[in-house]
Amino acid sequence: MQIVPYQAPCGARIESIQLNDGTLKSEDRSALIDALHQYHVVAIPGAALDDDALERFSLSLGPFGDDPFIAPIANRNHIIAVCRRADETAPIFAENWHTDWSFQKTPPAATCLQARIIPPVGGQTCFANQQLAAAELPSALRATLTGRNAIHSAKLPYAPEGVYGDVDRSSDRSMDIRADQSAYAVQAHPILSAHPATGIERIFGCVGYIVGIEGLPDDEALDILLELMTYQSDDRFVYTHHWEPEMLLIWDNRSVLHKATGGYEGYERLLHRTTVSYFEA
Numbered sequence: 418m419q420i421v422p423y424q425a426p427c428g429a430r431i432e433s434i435q436l437n438d439g440t441l442k443s444e445d446r447s448a449l450i451d452a453l454h455q456y457h458v459v460a461i462p463g464a465a466l467d468d469d470a471l472e473r474f475s476l477s478l479g480p481f482g483d484d485p486f487i488a489p490i491a492n493r494n495h496i497i498a499v500c501r502r503a504d505e506t507a508p509i510f511a512e513n514w515h516t517d518w519s520f521q522k523t524p525p526a527a528t529c530l531q532a533r534i535i536p537p538v539g540g541q542t543c544f545a546n547q548q549l550a551a552a553e554l555p556s557a558l559r560a561t562l563t564g565r566n567a568i569h570s571a572k573l574p575y576a577p578e579g580v581y582g583d584v585d586r587s588s589d590r591s592m593d594i595r596a597d598q599s600a601y602a603v604q605a606h607p608i609l610s611a612h613p614a615t616g617i618e619r620i621f622g623c624v625g626y627i628v629g630i631e632g633l634p635d636d637e638a639l640d641i642l643l644e645l646m647t648y649q650s651d652d653r654f655v656y657t658h659h660w661e662p663e664m665l666l667i668w669d670n671r672s673v674l675h676k677a678t679g680g681y682e683g684y685e686r687l688l689h690r691t692t693v694s695y696f697e698a
Contacts, residue, residue, distance in 0.1 A: 439470030539680025
């Protein structure tokens with residue numbers, strides 16, 4: 418396996434890895450997980466995996482995560498289609514910074530996203546290195562955040578009146594999003610904490626899935642969260658990923674934020690996604 422780091426705040430490209438039917442060799446699996454911990458986002462070009470192989474690859478890393486609110490593709494339980502028709506006019510899905518499912522008690526360790534149809538322009542995915550952001554956190558903002566727990570919830574996007582709720586259902590969105598009352602549940606996580614595998618400090622999550630801060634009034638918490646989001650998504654922490662056909666992308670959900678971008682109007686885009694709950698020993 419050859420790992421080529423990008424000249425960016427995070428990200429690396431892996432060459433010469435044997436994926437075969439999606440099952441990783443033991444030594445490649447260990448090297449891949451080490452690369453995720455070091456570079457946070459790992460791209461494997463030319464990974465021509467069908468859905469069976471994508472599932473096997475994901476399970477080589479660890480058990481599937483729990484993916485709520487979005488229906489899986491036909492005849493699968495753990496693959497989501499991140500898709501957009503060429504003529505679709507609904508807003509771009511996931512175009513705001515977030516960490517996948519941070520409102521869960523144990524959010525997924527990693528997300529795997531494989532390119533199926535890539536438009537000739539646009540459609541990049543942006544990542545913000547939250548370990549680097551924590552390392553450079555201004556002292557005043559650090560003092561404000563230290564010891565604070567953020568309140569995470571899916572209600573803003575996935576409650577019935579949320580962004581992807583009843584109003585969005587009447588749009589022409591091709592993704593099968595199923596907002597419901599369970600989105601109102603809340604889960605607290607420390608804003609600043611050690612990465613569970615490496616022990617390196619990171620900022621976890623951002624406003625959107627974070628709806629408040631324990632012990633603070635809503636208006637005060639919102640001011641802090643908006644200041645934090647401006648900081649943690651600063652260009653000096655951001656890597657913008659450009660897709661290639663058949664490319665497989667894996668990222669460490671515990672150390673980066675990510676968001677989708679548009680710019681491919683008139684073209685179809687399709688990627689298949691899984692999440693990995695944790696990396697098995």
